[in-house]
Amino acid sequence: MKVKCIPNTSEKLSDKAGYPTDFQSDSLNIGKIYTVYAIGHWDDYMFYLLKTDQYNPIWFAFEWFGIVGHKIPDSWYFNFIGEHPNGEVSTIYGYKEIVLNFEHHYELMEREKMLWISFIK
Numbered sequence: 001m002k003v004k005c006i007p008n009t010s011e012k013l014s015d016k017a018g019y020p021t022d023f024q025s026d027s028l029n030i031g032k033i034y035t036v037y038a039i040g041h042w043d044d045y046m047f048y049l050l051k052t053d054q055y056n057p058i059w060f061a062f063e064w065f066g067i068v069g070h071k072i073p074d075s076w077y078f079n080f081i082g083e084h085p086n087g088e089v090s091t092i093y094g095y096k097e098i099v100l101n102f103e104h105h106y107e108l109m110e111r112e113k114m115l116w117i118s119f120i121k
Contacts, residue, residue, distance in 0.1 A: 001072050002033050002067070002069030003033070004034075004065060004068045007064060008024055008025045013064070016043060034065070035051070036048045040090075047061060049098070077096050
């Protein structure tokens with residue numbers, strides 16, 4: 001799946017994205033096309049896992065992007081993470097390790113080097 005960055009400021013995002021109103025992502029380039037490595041839904045909001053030129057990997061609000069490549073990889077997995085008392089559902093789609101191994105997801109976000117091997121496969 002491919003997405004194209006449209007804006008990179010939080011003024012274009014819904015409050016559910018969780019960014020301060022004056023936030024600007026310096027790691028996203030407007031007009032650039034990125035590969036989506038996973039899609040996460042939590043707190044009633046959707047995020048894309050992307051690799052930027054400056055950071056490896058990071059979750060970004062879906063509202064910063066337009067979809068330019070609609071094909072989801074055949075190798076992707078899906079997992080239901082849970083339902084919160086207020087009815088919000090958390091799910092994740094993506095490559096096997098990030099979907100089926102929560103510890104992999106956590107360590108990837110903490111920038112554990114050994115996990116980069118799985119991420120870049």
